[in-house]
Amino acid sequence: MASLFRSSLRTATATAIAPRLSRSITATTSAAVKCTGMKNLGISRQAGMAKKGFHISASRKILPAGPQVIQGTVNDAAEIPDPNATHGSYHWSFERLISVALIPLTVAPFAAGSINPVTDAILGATIVIHSHIGFESMVIDYIPHRKYPTLRKGAMWALKGATLLVLVGLYEFETNDVGITEAVKRVWRA
Amino acid sequence: MFMFTRSSARFTALTLPKPFFIARVPLMAAQFRPITTSTSTSTQNVSPDNAYSILVAQRKQRPISPHLSIYRPQLTWCGSAANRITGSLLSVGAYSFFAAYAVAPAFGWHLDSTTIAAAFSGLPAAAKFGIKFAVALPFSYHSWNGIRHLLWDTGRALDIKDVYRTGYVVLGLTTVSTIYLATL
Numbered sequence: 414m415a416s417l418f419r420s421s422l423r424t425a426t427a428t429a430i431a432p433r434l435s436r437s438i439t440a441t442t443s444a445a446v447k448c449t450g451m452k453n454l455g456i457s458r459q460a461g462m463a464k465k466g467f468h469i470s471a472s473r474k475i476l477p478a479g480p481q482v483i484q485g486t487v488n489d490a491a492e493i494p495d496p497n498a499t500h501g502s503y504h505w506s507f508e509r510l511i512s513v514a515l516i517p518l519t520v521a522p523f524a525a526g527s528i529n530p531v532t533d534a535i536l537g538a539t540i541v542i543h544s545h546i547g548f549e550s551m552v553i554d555y556i557p558h559r560k561y562p563t564l565r566k567g568a569m570w571a572l573k574g575a576t577l578l579v580l581v582g583l584y585e586f587e588t589n590d591v592g593i594t595e596a597v598k599r600v601w602r603a
Numbered sequence: 604m605f606m607f608t609r610s611s612a613r614f615t616a617l618t619l620p621k622p623f624f625i626a627r628v629p630l631m632a633a634q635f636r637p638i639t640t641s642t643s644t645s646t647q648n649v650s651p652d653n654a655y656s657i658l659v660a661q662r663k664q665r666p667i668s669p670h671l672s673i674y675r676p677q678l679t680w681c682g683s684a685a686n687r688i689t690g691s692l693l694s695v696g697a698y699s700f701f702a703a704y705a706v707a708p709a710f711g712w713h714l715d716s717t718t719i720a721a722a723f724s725g726l727p728a729a730a731k732f733g734i735k736f737a738v739a740l741p742f743s744y745h746s747w748n749g750i751r752h753l754l755w756d757t758g759r760a761l762d763i764k765d766v767y768r769t770g771y772v773v774l775g776l777t778t779v780s781t782i783y784l785a786t787l
Contacts, residue, residue, distance in 0.1 A: 589715070
């Protein structure tokens, strides 16, 4: 019941409740839940709580509001992106393929006890690709193109540059040193 | 260490307050307001450019939505955040090493495995264990949780019960393999 008044609690429980709601609760109850939302709005408007809304916890701004870019009006239709074969499922499958490949590549050299230079190079390259994809997702998540178009572009190019430098370093390491697996073994047992 | 609790809020039709009366209060008040209010409000013409900058300035005053701290820590989202944090730690480590290795000749650094192993062997036992632990923990967690993600990608174990079950399995396996690797 407390969750009806404390928005924080309600948000926290929303994910847990949602499937249950859709499955077992009747139509009348879900209508009533909608009305609770209206009721909250009514209260906040009435009591002049517009400043704080209906948050119980203190509002803490960890970052200032980003630049506001307003394009068009609310009546504009959503843009449909151009279809591209490399977007979506192929891209997704490639990411999974890289992740799955990492399991045997990591385990095999240690389990077999012998080091194959080619396997080691493939392991290194796979780690770099996996990391690159991971960093890319973080840039996409935390630097939205809509708000920071220049920073986003810069971050993406910086990442590409870093990955290139890392690939050079990997090549050098695989060529001149003992390989990742053997190096880790040596340091770990040192 | 907090406990991961599963939320158990229940809705029942009877305990919900009826919205009818509260929604009507402002309307009733409006009906009894005196009609003698003055209608002379001053307006001001603004150019579209000005209107845009006013709108932008107003939007910056909007309340920012509350951050992660308002959510109760739960295994579901904490585990997900940990996956990203551990992954980025490992990747930042790997990128730093290989990038440094690429530019090492230009700066005269010695980053070959023999030198590093020699330097590592000179450390006190506690430092050795600490460093190994600091590497083994994110590696273990990200590996086990990565397998959990691949399991989800096949469409399995997506039920909330299974998400918790596999989450605890990952925590258990991480503990065991971290201790094993760090003491190796």
